[in-house]
Amino acid sequence: MYSQLSNEEKMLVNSEVANNKKSVGVSYLLWFFLSSLGIHRMYLGRKGSGITLLVLSVLGWITLAFFIGWIFLLVVGVWVLVDAFLLPGIVKKANDDLTEEYAKKALAGRA
Template sequence: MNLSTAEQLLVEQRVTNEAKSTAVAYLLWILFGGFGAHRFYIGRTGSGIAMIALLVIGFGTASVGIGALFIVALGVWLLADLFLIPGMIHHRAGRAAR
């Protein structure tokens, strides 16, 4: 599909307007990472809900000893997100441009 210059500018403007801030995503990761707030912000609601589920199940089963496994899994996921956040934001911007 060939777009005119004006149409290309409109697409770029829309992508810029809908872009999520990497700084805000990292701030949410730092403050509310265990709740998946950074994933909700980026638009990955399903994985945000999964992070909340891991947190709740982890604390709910901590008294029987297996809760630590869920908390560790969440911690590993949060550590991975430290490096994945820029890519998730870039992917979202690419989807918006299409």
Template structure:
């Protein structure tokens, strides 16, 4: 069990090390159809999938670019959850390190 001082230290590190919602939304707005915000948030596989969809759509002028655009819109609502998940993983890792 962690004492109060250790818990405060963990929360300070989370504040300093967690991904920025502002940066995530800027990346989403300007480069989101290419998945850049997902790379920033640590979701490499889905970032690559979104990038591939968009590039395929650009090359073929096809439906996949519309799918990428829809995914881009949905991500506007998913970004807060992705950031919360990142903070929770960071909190769990730091707690495990402090508990040793």
């Protein structure tokens, strides 16, 4: 899709992506401080999995007194640990999707 654009359109798309791209550094900061709430995933456009992580955390803390909460919190802990290694790839995918979105808009603007 991106390769079909003229040089002028590519410059416009690159400008828009540069203004709106996601940062690996910001993602890691959100992961470090708010990972159990799923904020880092929501920042990267993965709202569904971010909300799931948030719900698991809340359920874990609420049911901790019944000892079932440990299971939820264990799942959250493993998920957060795995996310530490997946974040660069998720950021790249989010930025690639952003490029494709702006390229589609530029191609639609031709007509």
